[in-house]
Amino acid sequence: MLKSATDLRQYAHITLPNGMGVLVVEDLKSQKSACSATLHVGHFDDHDDCHGLSHLLEHLLFLGNASYQQANALSNFVAQHGGSINASTATEYTSYFFDVLSEQLDEALAQFAAMLSSPLLAEAYIAKEIQAIDAEYLLKQKDDLRRLYQVHKETCNPKHPFSKFSVGNNQTFGAFTPSQLKDKLHSFHQRFYQPANLRLCVVSQLPLAKTKNLIEKHFKHWQNTTPLENPEYPPLYLEHHLGLQINIEPLQHAQRLIITFALPSQHDFYRTKPLAFLSHILGDEGQGCLLDYYKSQNWATSLSAGGGIDGANFKDFNINLQLTQQGLTKVDNIVRTLFSYLQLISTEGLESWRLEELRVLNNLMWNYSEPLKPIDEALKLSHAMFDYPSEHYLAGDYLLDQPSVTLIEQMLALFKPQNMRLKLIHKALQTDKVARWYDTPYKTIALSSGRLADYANPPAITQLKLPQANRYLPDCSLVKNLQEEFKLPKRLVNEQGLELWFGQDHKFLQAKGDCFITFDCATSANGITTATHKRLWVALINEKLKQKYYQANLAGMHFHLYPHQGGFSLQTNGFSARQLEFCTQLLTQIVLSEDFAGSFEQIKANQLQALGNSLLNKPINRLFSLLAVLMQQYNYAPIDMAEIMFETQLSDILTTKDQLFASFYMEGMMFGNWGIEDTHEVLLKVKQFRREHQVNPPVKKGLADLRHVPSQIHHVDSQHPDDAVVCYFQAPSASIQDTALTILLEQLLATPFFNQMRTERQLGYLVGSGYLPYNQHPGIALYIQSPHQSAQQLLVAIHGFINEFRAQLLTYQEIWPSLKSSVMRQLSENDTHLSMQSQRLWMAIGNKDFNFEHQAKMTKVLEQLTFADIINFCEKWIKREQFGELILISSKNPKWQDSPSQQVIGSISEFKKTSNYLH
Known part of the structure; x- marks a missing residue:
């Protein structure tokens, strides 16, 4: 397996007898173990009559299985042992990934294997998770990226699975009973959730052999059920979907032009990377480049080149421009200038030194890139196992050992007006359609033969220049006199x-x-x-x-x-x-x-x-x-x-x-x-x-003191239909002990708060808690955003949870030692790269910790804390003894009634004038 020059980790790639591909990474610097499982299934595979099915299945996998029937069992387990878990459903792939303290990897893998292979798909939870997905869908209705994405789906080939509605909602699922959905989910799971369709990556400081044994122990019994199929997709765009301008009206103020060229899939070209070369030149921001010219004409303020959707049989190449007001009226000039620059690249820009420079830059990024967190590394590699042969799992994203001018020329030949889509995004554009699901106004306009001919024959622009050779390529030698x-x-x-x-x-x-x-x-x-x-x-x-x-x-x-x-x-x-x-x-x-x-x-x-x-x-x-x-x-x-x-x-x-x-x-x-x-x-x-x-002396950065005033509440205007509440609690002091207790309290309440508010009561999709210090003063935030419940109901629910939490806390005495140990381990985690270490040391200097011993002091305090200490601290929090409380409300209900015990903050500036500040 090709490794970078600075990679000291050990790797082992194996295939289990059931066909599951496994990559094990031994990383001695990691204090946690991380695991990611990626399956070759996504919303492209949704049933035509039930869009969002793959997304619903992703949710339900967390809610009980044949071996661990309790909902969120694995989520709770990793949270109690210093970790986290998440999942994502994309077009063609679905991933599940977690991290946990390494001594708990055995049990975590046992639960993970059961979760993936034998979900219960309980009808009661199917009904609840439909509400969660509907809340997620409603949340994204005001997201311009999602709204633009839907227009994209409606302006491509309707027979291509990209056109499917990926999220799902009450409407798509409401056509079926929970029992019918359970059958669909079971059939979908049996077809796609098979070990031969899965790639697993584990990153751990455990020895390779031990980790391999754990994986084999927990996954070898999982058997394939049906033969896997390789789908063949129709073209993403038909002829009338190209040579097109699409006017789109956003919610936010925007002045954007996205110029898209439709290209074939690039997966086979990973060692040649022709589009990386074109992105490198088109995206240059130096003097004389394309963006520099646009700025000089007052047409655009920023440009990015090379993004765009990609999949098994398609790749979009986007040139994304932020336009000025004048630029909105000069779209044809902007596009014509682009084709002039493309012509310059074609005639003068394909010199061998440019390809060599890109290869050198790629090697620098490859050999000296900052390591990812283990959980991010595992996720990335579980995807790479589908994209590259095993020898290039690590190098595939950077490898450029087969540069080809011929292939670049072939790609450039596809950068032509007839193969282009122009998306113009602004509030004042004419529209005549409304995209389904997200209500995005848009209009499609076929580019006239005159405009196409005009773009295809651009004038030469003498101000445009190709990038010069990079004079900053570094010397990578190390200093010898370490002291x-x-x-x-x-x-x-x-x-x-x-x-x-x-x-x-x-x-x-x-x-x-x-x-x-x-x-x-x-x-x-x-x-x-x-x-x-x-x-x-x-x-x-x-x-x-x-x-x-x-x-x-x-x-x-x-x-x-x-x-x-x-x-x-x-x-x-x-x-x-x-x-x-x-x-x-x-x-x-x-x-x-x-x-x-x-x-x-x-x-x-x-x-x-x-x-x-x-x-x-x-x-x-x-x-x-x-x-x-x-x-x-x-x-x-x-x-x-x-x-x-x-x-x-x-x-x-x-x-x-x-x-x-x-x-x-x-x-x-x-x-x-x-x-x-x-x-x-x-x-x-x-x-x-x-x-x-x-x-002058350092500026004293004041922090509002909430501890000696009544609970305060502030109402925030919002143009979003969801209601939301944030309750922030300021700890009694900034001492190390109060900081440690605040961190521990948040860790203890995080899982039950999420389970109760999100999984059981389905109050909203965005639900959670967090340790939130300001100016080094500790605090806790609890938050919920909901499309269905009023802010008044959300606040009542949060306060009700707090009042009942004291009794719940007693049930955590058994896991108290392991949770405390987990927090101590997290605080003492090794820096994974130089910049992380530098940032930590710089923050210590800013906090006047000139001996760099804050972590050691915190660990010592944590060791000495008892369960009685956290009980006492929790009781103070519940009674608001020495704790400050600040509530922020976003509500569409104008008849909100504030509690007499809450002090209303009307004017922010007045609040700042009258507050006492901690320094």
Whole structure:
């Protein structure tokens, strides 16, 4: 099996006697074991009279089987042992995946095998899960991506299974009784859920032989029932589905053009990757590229190339453009320019050095990519086992060892107007149809012979240029002088207003590193106007830097500039060879850049669109967004920022920029593949820069104190028909003990809350809990979003659960030791890659944990906690003793009656003015 240069894991690929393909990965760095099972079955296989059947079966597999009849038995088991479980149904594949502490892998695999092979399909749960799927469907009715997807389905060949309604709902299932559905589900399961149709991947630190034995023990008895068939699908598009413009009216404000070319399946070309080459050139963002030209004409602000649906006999290649207002009127010019650029690629862009450069870039990504979490790795590999031969399971996504100009030319020949679909997405377009299920207005317009001829004969555009050779390809050598004193970051500079830390990577030994620089600016405490101007300034800077350093990003050297409550931060990461120089160049650009006139209106319009569209987010997302606004002193509501953004002028941005740099506190860290001598020049430049500006102490980022006021409630406007509730509870203190107890309490209540609210009572599809700290102060959130129940009913249900939880908690005494142990293990999990380690160390510095011992202290406290401690803590929570409560409501019912015991938050700005803040 072909492995990357830095991959130290061991692999074994076997096929069980029943035909099930198995890949076992021995990863000594993993503290959990992860498993994914992928089956070659999806919504393409749904019965023609019962769309959504595969999705319904996916839900029901969790709800009891012949060996473990209790609903959610495996979900509960992995949750109690440090893990999680999920599933997804796609077009042609369905996956189930979980992780768990490795000592519990044996039992987890036993339950997993039973779940996959012998589901009960109980009629009572069939009826309940139909309600859950209907809630999921209703939730997505306001999702523009899903609404566009349905238009896509209605404008392709109706005989192709892509056209099927994949989710299902009350209508599709309501034509059958639960008994009839059980028969359908059983037949579907018998036909497709067979070991020969399944690929299993397990990632664990257990020895390969032990893991293989566990898999064989639990899966060898599962037998195939019927011969498997390889379906043959008709074409995705017929002739009249191409050479087409489709006008689509979205819910959110959008100005998009998606240019799609219909291509054959690319699965056989994985070693050649012709579309990766075309994406590489078409998606370039450097000077003279396609996007640069569109920006210069004020037609588009962003471009991505290469996405699109794919399957057994089709592949869409999308060029996705965010248009300006002017661009909406210049669609023909935009498309004509694209064909001019395609002609340039065809005549001048197929040089061998370009293919070689892409091969080198692919190798860099392959050999030095950051490892995934075990559960994500298992999921990815269980899919790869269907896509590639066993020797290329790991390398298939990156392999480019058979480059072919001929194949690229064959693909380019299909990039022609007659083989194209134009999707124009905007609210003001003419439409004459409404897509089923999601009520999306749209209109199809056949491209006239004149437009097709115009596109096919574009003029040459001299401003268009092909990308230059990438000058950022890295040197991947490692430093030789690792020093023990820098195994953890050490403070090298501690001057007034400046702290700089340095550490070396002793663990992963990759030619990479991470740099962090944060600015706490005195002016950040000035309020929402400054915060809004700062947001726009950062967006303008990002736009300039993104183009200037696009090739650096391609070559694995990345930057991230973002605003935060106290000011703004710059982070760079990736290959270390030129990164320190790169970071100082970026810093200089950030300080000196003031030439924003050419991009100001475009970027301002983008920011206004993003802020305005936040109103159309699903209710639960809006509630959590506004919870952060209410809790954090210098965090502001998008709608309020939009009002200020609308009036903002370029002069305001330049004034704010000067104010940000007028007085600030600066902190930074370099951690990775550098020697101490590599830092000297950076330290000198940063110290010199620091001394040229005034100093202020770090901005104190306040946290609203909820603990000594009545329960507070805030109503949030929503344009979504679902009701939603978030109940947030602020813990008594930020001490390590209260933090540990809050984490444990959330872990204990998570499973019963989900089971009761979602599985048994079917109050909604989006149901859950979470540990939610703000500014390092612990808290717990419980949430439900429902299309069927009112917010008043949801809040009553949440409070009812809390009041009854004390009695439930006593039943958990038996699993208390294992759950506590699981939390301790999760807190002490190994970093899986260098950037994860760097982020953890940087957060510790931000939290003033200069000895990097917070995890050790937390583990010690957890060891000492008793079940009596959690009982006492829970009782305080139930009685709201020293706990604060903040309730956020999104309701379509104007007659909501607040409880007299709840204090209503009307104005967010007034709440911020009158709140006491913890610092």
